[in-house]
Amino acid sequence: MKFRVLVRLKPGILDVQGAAVRKALAGLGFTEVSDLRVGKVIEIELDTATADAARARVGEMCRQLLANPVLEDYTI
Incomplete structure (x- = not known):
């Protein structure tokens, strides 16, 4: 079974990397x-x-590793 996890910063958390990319663009x-x-997009395949x-x-x-629950949200 394949899954795709999207991890992103919660609203209101400063995205320094995003700001740098926007400035470069x-x-x-x-x-x-x-x-x-x-x-981040993480692709996982499980048996x-x-x-x-x-x-x-x-x-x-x-919950245990892929996302920091204080700073990030994730969707599966």
Whole structure:
């Protein structure tokens, strides 16, 4: 079973990397970019008996390691 996890900073958390990328894009002439936030996509493949069991395991992975619950939100 394959899953894709999207991890991104919570609203209101300063995205320093996103600001740097937006500034670099402006320097390249892409001045129409008004906001930009950077996140991570994590692709996971599991061998489990059921889809529900696999989704539950991915959720555990996110809570324990893949996402920082203080700063980040994630979707599976």
